[in-house]
Amino acid sequence: MASTDTTANPRKTDDLAGLEAGLDALDSVQIRRTPVREVLVKKVLPPLVAVALVLVVWQLLVTAKVTDEYKLPAPSAVWDSLTTMWLQGTLLDVLWTSVSRALLGFLMALAIGTPLGLLVSRVTFVRAALGPILSGLQSLPSVAWVAPAVLWLGLNDSMMFAVILLGAVPSIANGLVSGVDQVPPLFLRAGQTLGATGFKGAWYIVMPAALPGYLAGLKQGWAFSWRSLMAAEIIASSPDLGLGLGQLLENGRNNIDMAGIFLAIILILVVGIAIDLLIFSPLERWVLRSRGLLVK
Numbered sequence: 001m002a003s004t005d006t007t008a009n010p011r012k013t014d015d016l017a018g019l020e021a022g023l024d025a026l027d028s029v030q031i032r033r034t035p036v037r038e039v040l041v042k043k044v045l046p047p048l049v050a051v052a053l054v055l056v057v058w059q060l061l062v063t064a065k066v067t068d069e070y071k072l073p074a075p076s077a078v079w080d081s082l083t084t085m086w087l088q089g090t091l092l093d094v095l096w097t098s099v100s101r102a103l104l105g106f107l108m109a110l111a112i113g114t115p116l117g118l119l120v121s122r123v124t125f126v127r128a129a130l131g132p133i134l135s136g137l138q139s140l141p142s143v144a145w146v147a148p149a150v151l152w153l154g155l156n157d158s159m160m161f162a163v164i165l166l167g168a169v170p171s172i173a174n175g176l177v178s179g180v181d182q183v184p185p186l187f188l189r190a191g192q193t194l195g196a197t198g199f200k201g202a203w204y205i206v207m208p209a210a211l212p213g214y215l216a217g218l219k220q221g222w223a224f225s226w227r228s229l230m231a232a233e234i235i236a237s238s239p240d241l242g243l244g245l246g247q248l249l250e251n252g253r254n255n256i257d258m259a260g261i262f263l264a265i266i267l268i269l270v271v272g273i274a275i276d277l278l279i280f281s282p283l284e285r286w287v288l289r290s291r292g293l294l295v296k
Contacts, residue, residue, distance in 0.1 A: 121181065135174065234247070
C-alpha cells in the first residue's frame with residue numbers, strides 16, 4: 001500500500017507549503033480606513049486646484065476685456081449676487097425648492113422604475129413590448145414633456161413631478177435591465193436549487209447580482225431627474241410654483257443679469273456634484289468593497 005506521508009514526496013510538500021503561504025497572504029489583507037490627510041490630498045485638493053485655475057482664467061479673461069462686461073461678468077460680481085441672496089434670506093429657499101422637488105421626484109421614479117425594470121428583464125413578452133419604448137423614452141429630451149405636462153396638469157408641482165418621472169423612470173428601468181442581463185446564469189440556477197424563486201429569487205439573487213448596473217441606472221436616473229426639473233422650471237413659471245434654480249436662471253435672462261445667470265448655473269452644478277459625492281459615491285464604494293474590489 002502506498003504511503004501517504006508527505007515527507008516521502010518533497011515536491012508535494014513544497015506545493016502544500018506554497019498553497020498555505022498564499023492563503024496566509026490572502027488572510028493578511030486588512031481593510032484600512034484612509035487617513036484624513038490622504039483623503040485631503042487625493043480627493044479634496046485636486047478639485048480645489050481645478051476650481052482655482054478656472055477662477056484665475058475667468059478673471060484673466062475679464063481683465064483682458066475679451067468681451068463686454070455684461071456678457072462676461074467678473075467672479076466678484078457673481079459673488080456679490082450670491083451674497084445679496086444670502087443676506088435677503090432667499091438663497092436657501094431657492095435651493096430647497098429645487099432640491100426637494102428633485103429628490104421627491106427621484107424617489108417616485110425609483111419606486112416605479114425598479115419593479116418595471118425587473119418585470120421587463122424577467123418577462124420575455126413584456127420586454128419585447130416595452131423594451132424599445134423605454135429606450136426611446138430615455139433618448140427623448142425631457143424638455144419635450146414640459147408643454148404637454150402643462151396642458152394636462154397645469155402650472156403646479158404635479159406637472160414638475162410628471163416631467164421628472166418621464167425623464168427618470170426609463171433610465172432607472174433600463175439600468176436594472178442591463179444589470180440583470182449581466183447576471184451569470186449559474187447564480188440564477190443556484191438560487192432556484194436553494195428554493196429562491198419568484199420574489200425571493202429577485203430579492204436575494206437577482207438584485208444583489210445586478211447591483212452595479214442598477215446603481216449606474218440610478219445615477220443616470222438622478223441626472224435625468226435634475227435636468228428634467230431644470231427644464232420644467234425654466235419653461236413653466238408661476239408664482240404658485242415658488243422660485244427654484246431654473247426660474248432663477250430664467251429671471252437672469254429676462255433681466256439681462258449675467259451675474260445672476262452665472263450664479264444660477266454654478267448653483268445647479270454644485271447641487272449635482274454634492275448629490276453625487278454625498279449619495280452615489282459612497283454607494284459605489286460600498287458595492288466595490290462588498291465585492292472585494294476596494295480595500296480602502
